[in-house]
Amino acid sequence: MSKELLFINELVMGKLRNLYDELVVHTNEVSSVMIKIVNNDIALQHAQTLYTISLYLVKNRRTFVLESSTSNVGELLRLVEGLRDYAGMIQESELYAPLPEPKPYKPLDNLVDEKVVAYISNPTQLCELLINSAINEGAQRTSGTLKLSISSKALTTSNGFEGFERGSEVVAYLRAFRGDCSGHWAYGSRFLDPRSLEEVGRKAAQYSAVAKDSANVSPGRYDVILSPLVVGNLMELIASMASAFYVLSGFSIFMNREVGDRVASEDLTLADVPRDILLGSSTAFDDEGVETYDKEIIGRGVLKTLLHNSKTASRLGVKSTGNAGWISPRPWNISLMTGDAELEEMINEVRNGLLITNNWYTRLHNYVEGVFSTVSRDAVLYIRDGVVVGNAGRVRIADNLNKLLNNIVMIGREQYLIKWWEVTTPSKVPYLLVKDVNITRPFD
Amino acid sequence: MSEDVLRYIVDYALSLGAKYAEARYQSDSTLVMIARNGRLITLGRSVNDGVGIRLIYNGVLAFSATNKLGRDDLIDVVRKAVDRAKALSHLVRIPVRFSDEEVGRGSYEVKALKGFESVSIDEKVKLLGEFHGRVVSSVKEVKIPTTYCEYVEHMQRKLIFNSDGGFVKGEVPRLSIMFSLVMRHNGKGSLQRLMHWGASGGLELLDRWSPREALEDEARNLEKVLIYGVEPPKEAVDVVMGSEVVGLMVHESAGHPMEADRILGREAAQAGESYVKPEYLGSFRIGSEYATVVEDPTIPGSFGYYEYDDECIKAYPRYLYKEGLIKEPLHNRYTAFMLRSRSNGSSRSMDYASEPLIRMSNTYLKPGDMSFEELIEDIDFGVYIKSYMEWNIDDIRWNQRYVGLESYLIVKGELRDAVRNPVLELTTSDFYSRIVGVDKELRFYPGTCGKGEPPQGIPVWFGGPNVRLSKIRLGGVTL
Numbered sequence: 001m002s003k004e005l006l007f008i009n010e011l012v013m014g015k016l017r018n019l020y021d022e023l024v025v026h027t028n029e030v031s032s033v034m035i036k037i038v039n040n041d042i043a044l045q046h047a048q049t050l051y052t053i054s055l056y057l058v059k060n061r062r063t064f065v066l067e068s069s070t071s072n073v074g075e076l077l078r079l080v081e082g083l084r085d086y087a088g089m090i091q092e093s094e095l096y097a098p099l100p101e102p103k104p105y106k107p108l109d110n111l112v113d114e115k116v117v118a119y120i121s122n123p124t125q126l127c128e129l130l131i132n133s134a135i136n137e138g139a140q141r142t143s144g145t146l147k148l149s150i151s152s153k154a155l156t157t158s159n160g161f162e163g164f165e166r167g168s169e170v171v172a173y174l175r176a177f178r179g180d181c182s183g184h185w186a187y188g189s190r191f192l193d194p195r196s197l198e199e200v201g202r203k204a205a206q207y208s209a210v211a212k213d214s215a216n217v218s219p220g221r222y223d224v225i226l227s228p229l230v231v232g233n234l235m236e237l238i239a240s241m242a243s244a245f246y247v248l249s250g251f252s253i254f255m256n257r258e259v260g261d262r263v264a265s266e267d268l269t270l271a272d273v274p275r276d277i278l279l280g281s282s283t284a285f286d287d288e289g290v291e292t293y294d295k296e297i298i299g300r301g302v303l304k305t306l307l308h309n310s311k312t313a314s315r316l317g318v319k320s321t322g323n324a325g326w327i328s329p330r331p332w333n334i335s336l337m338t339g340d341a342e343l344e345e346m347i348n349e350v351r352n353g354l355l356i357t358n359n360w361y362t363r364l365h366n367y368v369e370g371v372f373s374t375v376s377r378d379a380v381l382y383i384r385d386g387v388v389v390g391n392a393g394r395v396r397i398a399d400n401l402n403k404l405l406n407n408i409v410m411i412g413r414e415q416y417l418i419k420w421w422e423v424t425t426p427s428k429v430p431y432l433l434v435k436d437v438n439i440t441r442p443f444d
Numbered sequence: 445m446s447e448d449v450l451r452y453i454v455d456y457a458l459s460l461g462a463k464y465a466e467a468r469y470q471s472d473s474t475l476v477m478i479a480r481n482g483r484l485i486t487l488g489r490s491v492n493d494g495v496g497i498r499l500i501y502n503g504v505l506a507f508s509a510t511n512k513l514g515r516d517d518l519i520d521v522v523r524k525a526v527d528r529a530k531a532l533s534h535l536v537r538i539p540v541r542f543s544d545e546e547v548g549r550g551s552y553e554v555k556a557l558k559g560f561e562s563v564s565i566d567e568k569v570k571l572l573g574e575f576h577g578r579v580v581s582s583v584k585e586v587k588i589p590t591t592y593c594e595y596v597e598h599m600q601r602k603l604i605f606n607s608d609g610g611f612v613k614g615e616v617p618r619l620s621i622m623f624s625l626v627m628r629h630n631g632k633g634s635l636q637r638l639m640h641w642g643a644s645g646g647l648e649l650l651d652r653w654s655p656r657e658a659l660e661d662e663a664r665n666l667e668k669v670l671i672y673g674v675e676p677p678k679e680a681v682d683v684v685m686g687s688e689v690v691g692l693m694v695h696e697s698a699g700h701p702m703e704a705d706r707i708l709g710r711e712a713a714q715a716g717e718s719y720v721k722p723e724y725l726g727s728f729r730i731g732s733e734y735a736t737v738v739e740d741p742t743i744p745g746s747f748g749y750y751e752y753d754d755e756c757i758k759a760y761p762r763y764l765y766k767e768g769l770i771k772e773p774l775h776n777r778y779t780a781f782m783l784r785s786r787s788n789g790s791s792r793s794m795d796y797a798s799e800p801l802i803r804m805s806n807t808y809l810k811p812g813d814m815s816f817e818e819l820i821e822d823i824d825f826g827v828y829i830k831s832y833m834e835w836n837i838d839d840i841r842w843n844q845r846y847v848g849l850e851s852y853l854i855v856k857g858e859l860r861d862a863v864r865n866p867v868l869e870l871t872t873s874d875f876y877s878r879i880v881g882v883d884k885e886l887r888f889y890p891g892t893c894g895k896g897e898p899p900q901g902i903p904v905w906f907g908g909p910n911v912r913l914s915k916i917r918l919g920g921v922t923l
Contacts, residue, residue: 033528036897038710041537045528046898047508048797049521050494065488069797070471071511072493079489086487089566094483121524122531131535143712145897175713184713219919249480250590250626250636327478327486360716365834365847365865366636368626371921373847377716377839394838396845396869398921421714421897440919442843442870 005029005154006164012053013156015077019084022058022099023158024326026287027051032149033120035127037174039141042127055080056287056326059087061096065326095248095327097314102161105291108277108284111167112150115192120148126172129194133201134176138209142201144174148192153283161289169280172197173420175378176204181391183207184358184378186229188419188426189278196417207357207379215382215390217439223353223409224397224437225346225383228416230359231432232423233374235270235336237362238401239425242272242297242305244312245328246367253370253401259303264405266301267339272323274332279426280419281332285322292322292332298405307331334427339411346410346433348386354395354439355381355388360422370401373440399438407435445469445495445513450605453497453518458607460526462499464542466606468754469495470796475560475597477568481590482576484569494796497522503539504529505778509797542777545787547610548758552751554616556646560597563647568595571650575659579625582660583667592624602754610756616749618644618903620890621655625663627670635670636833637662637849642747642890642903665850673864674853680915682826683868684819684854687887689832689846690809690908695891697872698737699807699906701841702764702772703790704779715895716839719872720770722783728770731876734812734911737765739774741789741805747890748805748904750792755800757789764807768876774802794900801896809908812882817857819883819912826854827866827918828910834921845869847921867919874916881912 009025016023029051036044053076055066064083068076119126126146134142152166173186185203187196226234241252257263264270274283274292285291288310296304306316309324323329347355362374373396380392397404412430419426450467457465471493478485494511495518506525510517576591598618605611620642628634639662641653685693700706701718709717720728740761741750751759755777763771774790775783779802791800820828829848837844851863870878888907894900 034897035532038712042504042532042535043540043710044799045504045506045525045532046799047506047521047525047528049508049510049512049517050797051511063486065486067488067490067492069492069494069511071513072491075491079491083487083489086565089564090487090569091484094480094485122528124531124535127532127535141709143709145713173713177712248590249592250624251592255590255626360839361836363834363836365849365921366634368634368636371834371847371865373834373836373845375836375838375843375845394840394843396836396843398845398867421899440845440867440869442874 005152006156006162009154009156013158016080017158020057020059024056024099024288025156026054026153028151028153030149030151031120032147033123034145034147035123036145037127037131038143040131057083059084061092062087062090063093063096095311095315097310099157099159100288100290100310100320102157102159102289103291105163105285108275108282111165111190111277111282113168113191116148116168116170117150119192120150123148126197130172130174130197130201133198134174134205137202137205139176139178139205141177142174147171155285155287155289157289163285163289165283171419172200174200174204176208178208181208181212182378184229186418186420188280189417190280190282191278210379211381211388211391213390215392217382217392217395219440221436222439223350223433223435225350225355226432226434227357228418228429228431229423230356231336231429232418232427233359233362235334235429236423236425236427239270239272239297239331239334242307243329244306244308244316247306248312251367253368254303254306255368257303259305261303262301263303264298264301265408267411268298268301268405268408269296269337270298271296271335272307272331272333273335276333276335278417279333279428281426283332286324287326288324290320290322290324295321331425334425336429338413338415338430340413341410343412343431346431347383347388349410349433350383351385353383354392355383372401373398396440397437398440404434404437409433409435445603447605447611450603453522454605454607456519457499457522460522462501462526464607465499466604467495467497468796469603470793471601472795473599477572477595479572479593482573484572492795496793496796496798497525499525500540501526501529502533503536504532505540507799540778541781543780543787545757545777547606547608547756548752549611550752551613554644554749556617558647560617560646574656575623578656578660579663582663586627586629586667586670588625589628590626594622596620604754604756606756612752612756614750614752616644617646618642618747619646619649623659627666629670632670635666635849637666638833640890643745644747644749645745669850669862669864673862676827676863676866676918676920680917682823683913683916683918684826684828685911685913686828686830687885687908687910688889689829690911691889691906692832692835693846693875694737694809694908695804695807695906696837697841697844697875698764699739699804702774703802704773704775704783705802707773708779708782711895714897719840719842724770725773726771729768730765730770730873731768732879733767734879734882735765735768735876736763736810737807738810739764739804739807743806746806746905750805753789753791754793755787755791757787759789762788765876774804776800776802792902794902798900799896801900803895803902804893804904806888806905808886808888808906809882809911811884811886811909813884814881816883816885816910819881819910820854821857823854823857827863828852828854828859829866829868842872865921867921869919870916878913878916879911880914883910885909
């Protein structure tokens with residue numbers, strides 16, 4: 001496979017090298033199967049075999065990007081020719097920098113779990129495991145997905161970089177229902193671990209049963225424990241806002257901040273970890289051929305770096321952080337450093353608060369000021385004096401991201417590998433306890 | 445891609461024992477320009493084409509996609525889908541079946557009056573520069589630190605063949621623009637606005653939208669809101685929601701909960717379920733006589749336009765809510781079978797690699813016959829919320845929140861001072877029950893609606909008139 005993709009890159013490079021000043025060819029092949037589970041039943045098996053080719057092209061400091069998922073080579077070449085004609089018509093890119101000089105990179109080994117390869121052709125056993133682990137824990141019905149994939153990427157640049165990687169990924173999430181209550185859990189990694197799939201079903205079912213009695217929670221300020229699913233969703237947002245492109249475009253709370261500013265509680269350390277091979281987007285090189293490295297975005301509460309490609313780095317006078325994205329840098333994998341608290345200790349600590357086990361629909365009123373809200377789904381446990389006393393139903397966190405980051409008072413001692421619909425960047429995240437969070441729901 | 449190749453795929457699937465098979469060739473190509481502060485960052489092209497194959501084997505619904513279009517590649521995809529379905533079939537409790545339908549054979553095409561190629565690239569780039577220039581020059585006391593713009597030309601072609609004899613060919617060009625601005629004032633902080641334009645058609649849409657003038661007006665109005673905006677009233681007041689907010693509200697609280705796959709729980713772990721239960725259909729009262737919500741894929745020039753869905757069912761307008769009653773959900777052939785109904789042509793896919801799902805097209809609240817002035821003339825003290833930034837809704841489409849951006853006090857029937865960040869947080873029943881008047885100005889706004897796994901973004905319009913709600917409490921945001 002590596003030879004085949006790199007050969008295609010070389011072929012494209014050969015055809016286009018003389019037409020453009022700089023060129024990057026990125027080919028990708030993905031084989032995946034996803035099983036959708038609905039009400040304990042198999043609702044769909046979804047399989048893909050996709051081949052994509054993406055080109056980054058520069059002519060006279062004008063930049064072009066071509067994304068294609070086609071086998072129509074003729075159409076592809078026609079578009080490439082057309083783009084060259086545009087070079088004389090458009091202005092120099094607002095964000096141009098020459099491709100970084102190629103350097104050797106240290107490859108990541110063992111990105112493929114052969115068990116994933118084996119189960120792609122028949123994932124039946126894993127689906128049964130996922131469903132049964134929830135049913136055995138008392139769930140009445142379950143819905144979710146199991147996705148297995150193998151992907152290969154090859155990157156070739158006109159100034160001499162050549163890289164290839166092949167990796168596997170498994171993503172599983174399940175929502176378990178018991179009467180009107182539900183719980184949800186997720187798992188994402190390059191490696192298939194049946195115990196982790198069992199844990200997905202078990203934890204989802206457990207949260208569907210923790211509190212049957214409903215608790216009437218009025219709008220107001222509460223101390224709130226956020227589950228790893230919620231932490232994953234919010235930290236993905238924060239890490240994405242560290243993309244220098246988002247900062248320059250007005251979609252970031254870091255727009256009015258400088259590296260070195262305190263932006264969060266002292267205990268909070270949030271890192272981009274592309275070299276953590278447990279996580280599904282681990283990679284040794286970015287889309288410009290720059291070697292990746294693990295880095296703190298926020299270290300002990302202080303903004304340590306933005307995420308850069310060569311263009312944003314050049315604009316802001318720093319070095320690339322190996323996070324290209326040709327246009328926008330992005331985090332690869334997210335890790336939030338653990339603290340020393342057990343979940344039980346956090347619950348004991350709460351006098352009047354909530355444990356929010358899952359959320360979705362996080363939206364911002366103002367990216368620069370961090371005004372946002374997000375809606376809970378599944379179990380929301382109301383806690384009085386260290387004891388869970390009921391299920392609060394659907395509530396909303398409506399607060400400010402800056403405040404939330406600064407009000408973190410306890411961090412769980414265990415990281416969970418999370419990826420699902422609302423956490424699309426592979427994440428290793430613990431539970432968090434945040435004080436004084438604004439909780440809303442419709443007025444009665 | 446010809447009908448013959450698609451027919452060959454379908455026949456091969458049937459020969460392996462599939463009870464139903466469909467093959468859809470879909471091509472999506474775009475031109476995208478991204479600009480910051482009026483200067484081009486990059487120009488992108490994309491081309492995305494391949495075949496999506498769906499079949500039912502032993503009660504298992506299987507969807508497979510590939511862009512390797514050789515005969516052997518396609519056969520291999522079908523064979524693997526059948527093999528996996530065989531292995532999974534013992535886990536199936538309720539076999540998947542489709543409703544019997546009259547499937548269509550036809551074609552449709554949206555013709556651009558001014559083709560995408562009729563204006564040169566440098567003119568288009570210049571336009572993006574003008575957008576920024578107009579915004580910056582139209583404000584006096586605030587700064588505009590950043591604007592950001594994405595301009596997209598999209599051409600979508602579909603060719604669909606299924607084992608029930610359906611054959612549909614569709615071609616739709618679409619144009620869309622997203623513009624974001626950050627506005628800052630020393631002492632008053634900042635605000636942010638995202639504006640969207642989108643429709644099917646060609647560059648004639650630019651003349652219709654007049655985006656330069658719209659951006660000037662927007663920046664001027666928002667400057668007043670930022671500098672002079674007052675706190676929203678604490679007591680319950682009459683609230684008038686502008687078309688832009690109303691459109692979003694009906695999309696979220698009528699369109700989504702009336703998707704029959706949600707009602708049946710098929711999206712439970714992703715986009716959620718619905719407060720609507722099967723027994724509510726046709727009888728449950730959700731609102732006042734003004735609560736009539738229409739879903740219509742056939743509106744000419746709309747962003748969500750189509751004439752046949754991806755299961756080859758002819759599209760037509762549907763009433764989701766009618767005069768306060770829950771009426772007809774959006775169906776595909778699977779949900780129609782499960783709920784003993786007929787498909788109403790709501791199945792669409794984002795691209796060839798995506799499973800056809802029940803999707804909205806163009807959703808709107810039915811307008812009335814009074815003017816805006818008449819709608820507000822007897823409001824002694826209230827709030828008019830014209831636009832929004834933040835919103836969200838829970839997973840059963842009941843508890844929702846909208847945060848106003850451009851908003852004004854209404855005093856004795858007239859718009860007065862600007863209001864900053866009024867928050868409307870209410871239930872679906874609250875919204876539709878509190879409607880006491882609607883004006884006649886039906887306006888539509890574009891959106892990209894998300895659903896499914898892998899997630900699919902689909903172009904839609906949502907719209908409505910200005911709507912008056914009786915006595916409701918507003919909140920504020922945490923700055």
